[in-house]
Amino acid sequence: MTDLTTAGPGRVTTAAPGRRTRPSTWRRRDAIAGYLFAAPAVVGSLAFVIAPLIAVVWYSLHEWNVLASTFTFEGAGNYERMLADTALHDSLTASAWFSLGVLVLNISLALGLAVLLNQRLPGTTFFRVAFFSPVVVSLVAWTIVWGFLLQVDGGINSFLATFGITGPNWLRTSITAMIAVVVVQVFKNVGLNMILFLSALQGVPEEIQEAATLDGAGAWRRFWSVTVPMISPTILLVSILTVVGSLETFALIDVLTQGGPGNSTTVLVYYLYRQAFQFNEFGYASAIAVLLFLIVLALTLVQWQTRKRWVHHEA
Numbered sequence: 001m002t003d004l005t006t007a008g009p010g011r012v013t014t015a016a017p018g019r020r021t022r023p024s025t026w027r028r029r030d031a032i033a034g035y036l037f038a039a040p041a042v043v044g045s046l047a048f049v050i051a052p053l054i055a056v057v058w059y060s061l062h063e064w065n066v067l068a069s070t071f072t073f074e075g076a077g078n079y080e081r082m083l084a085d086t087a088l089h090d091s092l093t094a095s096a097w098f099s100l101g102v103l104v105l106n107i108s109l110a111l112g113l114a115v116l117l118n119q120r121l122p123g124t125t126f127f128r129v130a131f132f133s134p135v136v137v138s139l140v141a142w143t144i145v146w147g148f149l150l151q152v153d154g155g156i157n158s159f160l161a162t163f164g165i166t167g168p169n170w171l172r173t174s175i176t177a178m179i180a181v182v183v184v185q186v187f188k189n190v191g192l193n194m195i196l197f198l199s200a201l202q203g204v205p206e207e208i209q210e211a212a213t214l215d216g217a218g219a220w221r222r223f224w225s226v227t228v229p230m231i232s233p234t235i236l237l238v239s240i241l242t243v244v245g246s247l248e249t250f251a252l253i254d255v256l257t258q259g260g261p262g263n264s265t266t267v268l269v270y271y272l273y274r275q276a277f278q279f280n281e282f283g284y285a286s287a288i289a290v291l292l293f294l295i296v297l298a299l300t301l302v303q304w305q306t307r308k309r310w311v312h313h314e315a
Contacts, residue, residue: 091267131194143256177265204230
């Protein structure tokens with residue numbers, strides 16, 4: 001049945017039956033739907049990432065004393081102060097040693113465990129759960145337990161005593177304190193990296209391994225020439241996450257060593273906390289936060305740019 005529509009005096013037009021929506025209308029609707037889905041993430045990023053970052057930069061240009069209710073513009077004064085702050089330099093050194101130790105030990109241990117668990121030996125399920133369990137344990141509870149174990153008369157030294165070894169006071173000397181916080185941090189998160197590596201190893205095609213074996217490559221040669229290049233994107237991801245996580249470590253240091261002995265374990269985040277909440281130097285603490293952001297950004301960009309030399313099979 002045809003619909004008749006009067007277009008004007010003496011004129012009759014016929015409306016086309018079943019007129020379809022124009023493609024431009026569908027594209028407009030898809031664009032609106034896309035914007036609506038992306039809006040929460042964009043608003044969240046603006047409110048909780050971009051705006052606080054801009055605020056921190058603004059605060060870093062001021063001397064802000066909360067107790068005296070003063071907020072004075074200092075320009076680059078806080079950044080000039082950082083150049084002469086020996087305690088800040090010590091915290092940068094501590095952060096460098098801590099991050100390097102965590103990166104090397106975490107990736108080595110996680111990759112080694114993943115290789116062993118990928119052999120499908122009996123009991124692998126139990127060990128997967130055992131190594132992953134610390135990841136879901138409360139960090140504070142985990143650190144408190146380790147604090148008792150690392151005491152001079154704690155569990156670790158008692159275990160060493162059974163072999164006639166006198167253990168040190170782990171948390172009261174600079175070198176052993178740094179070793180202790182690195183080990184505690186690694187054991188807390190190694191399970192997550194182990195799972196990531198295990199997933200990557202299980203994605204390596206068996207055909208490539210078999211072809212390398214037929215060419216005469218041994219197990220060690222296959223690992224370095226076949227396995228490592230195939231899982232290099234995962235190694236890059238784990239490296240970035242580990243470095244960023246180590247530079248943001250605070251609770252472990254606060255509970256275990258409080259930055260001591262001396263300033264040997266006062267990493268940059270903990271030094272920032274002291275300046276802000278112990279000395280009420282919020283402007284200077286904001287400048288340190290900007291420095292930390294730049295360090296994290298620079299290290300991430302360096303890792304990302306150098307990936308072309310050693311990362312293969314990127315998607």
